[in-house]
Amino acid sequence: MKRPLRTHGYRAAAAVALACTITSTTQQAAQADPQTLTEVQARLRSLYRDAEVATDEYNATDEKVIRQKKRVGVLDDQVHVTEAKLARLNSLAGAAAAAQYRGGGLPAELQFALASEPGQALDNVGLALQTQRNTRNLLTDLTATRKEVRSRKDAAAALLGRLRASRRAMATERKTIEQHIAAAKTLESSLAAKERQRLAALEKKEADKAQAKWESTGILKKVGTGATTAGKKAIAYATRQIGKPYVWGAEGPNSFDCSGLTSQAWLAAGVTIPRTAEEQWAHLTRVPVDDMRPGDLIIYFSDASHVAIYIGNGNIISAPRPGRYVYVSPAASMQILGVVRPDA
CATH class of the missing domain: 3.90.1720.10 (endopeptidase domain like (from Nostoc punctiforme))
Known part of the structure; x- marks a missing residue:
């Protein structure tokens, strides 16, 4: 005859019921046989596996938040560097325009015609025009770069926001994880010492x-x-x-x-x-x-x-x-x- 799975009376039976109803009634739990011990083992595995999977997901989300926060920081630094370069270049362009104004604001062609040494004036005009073109090109490139970096930063920040929201949701899930762990511990503690030994022996035998x-x-x-x-x-x-x-x-x-x-x-x-x-x-x-x-x-x-x-x-x-x-x-x-x- 199969020996029944013994528990600590009514308190143990209630604990088993609390542990997500390993059996349909507390009476079944109190009168469980070795087959039910196998069911207890299966239920424990399920509870702990659920907790472990949720734990891994929580840790993964947390890691993603940390990495994304660093990425946003790097992009933010790039935006600041680009804006600083733009500000300096705009300042230099403004200074050049002011210098030209102070010099009479004459067109390059007229300066060439009035120069006492046309050859040198030609060189100066060519250099000035090239510098202006380079400045305009650089300003255009930097403006485009700033726009691109800002766009990437905004996208990264938006993703960070979603990850943080996900992490907050996962933090709420901690209660579920803790409930799984608590249910499993309650189920284990509801077993008599001899039955816990049998359960451990069963696990070792399978391993x-x-x-x-x-x-x-x-x-x-x-x-x-x-x-x-x-x-x-x-x-x-x-x-x-x-x-x-x-x-x-x-x-x-x-x-x-x-x-x-x-x-x-x-x-x-x-x-x-x-x-x-x-x-x-x-x-x-x-x-x-x-x-x-x-x-x-x-x-x-x-x-x-x-x-x-x-x-x-x-x-x-x-x-x-x-x-x-x-x-x-x-x-x-x-x-x-x-x-x-x-x-x-």
């Missing part, structure tokens, strides 16, 4: 099975075993963070999310990489899984929402999810999407 299947392909005989100097530094940094808690959106020094850990690890090695798992997958050099080496980053799930640093011997260091800590785990315990190399 070991996936890892064994991965290793049975002979992959570890193909992958590299030696890290580059930068890769060693990145691994050393990640190793020092073992035991620190996962906190969504964190990038150290006291807590990390998954991509916060990998980006800071490689920053410690002197290599700047994108902040989020999705951006790391999109912009870093991809290498075949069987060509990876220690220090490379393994990207997980079809939406590239999780990342870890490969440390060799089939293991990774990662910040897994809320409620967990930075730790060493089997590389194939999650669905591998691919591998990227920060120092390629």
Whole structure:
């Protein structure tokens, strides 16, 4: 006979119901069997995955705001430089016109006719006309440049405004993320200690099975075993963070999310990489899984929402999810999407 999944009475049953109704009624939760434990595991994964995806999106938006703000600043500086050049050139043109007026304002042809040394006058007139043409051309070019830069700045500022609005919307979504995390934690805490142990054992069994299947392909005989100097530094940094808690959106020094850990690890090695798992997958050099080496980053799930640093011997260091800590785990315990190399 299947043993029931025990909880802490009515309070536990209510907690399970609060956790987004893992079962249809609290009575079902209280009388759950091992099959329901599998459902609990699936629900926890769903809640934490939703939180991780939302976290990555929030971090990506934040990074875009930072980059766009810098771009707007650069364009603003270009506008100021262009306007300063225009102001100076207009001033010089005005001074030249005033000098011509003080000199009688005579047309160049008449000055040539009245000059005592026509040859020198011709040279002066030619130089003056050329200077005027150059000034007019430069004024035209600078005016066009100012218009273009201003247009680019306005467009960049408009995009910045949209990104900031998106970030504000994502900040509102923090409540949803936190609710997912809270629901998952409530669900976990509603389980009796023995059932939490069973759940942990179930997760470990699945991870070991996936890892064994991965290793049975002979992959570890193909992958590299030696890290580059930068890769060693990145691994050393990640190793020092073992035991620190996962906190969504964190990038150290006291807590990390998954991509916060990998980006800071490689920053410690002197290599700047994108902040989020999705951006790391999109912009870093991809290498075949069987060509990876220690220090490379393994990207997980079809939406590239999780990342870890490969440390060799089939293991990774990662910040897994809320409620967990930075730790060493089997590389194939999650669905591998691919591998990227920060120092390629």
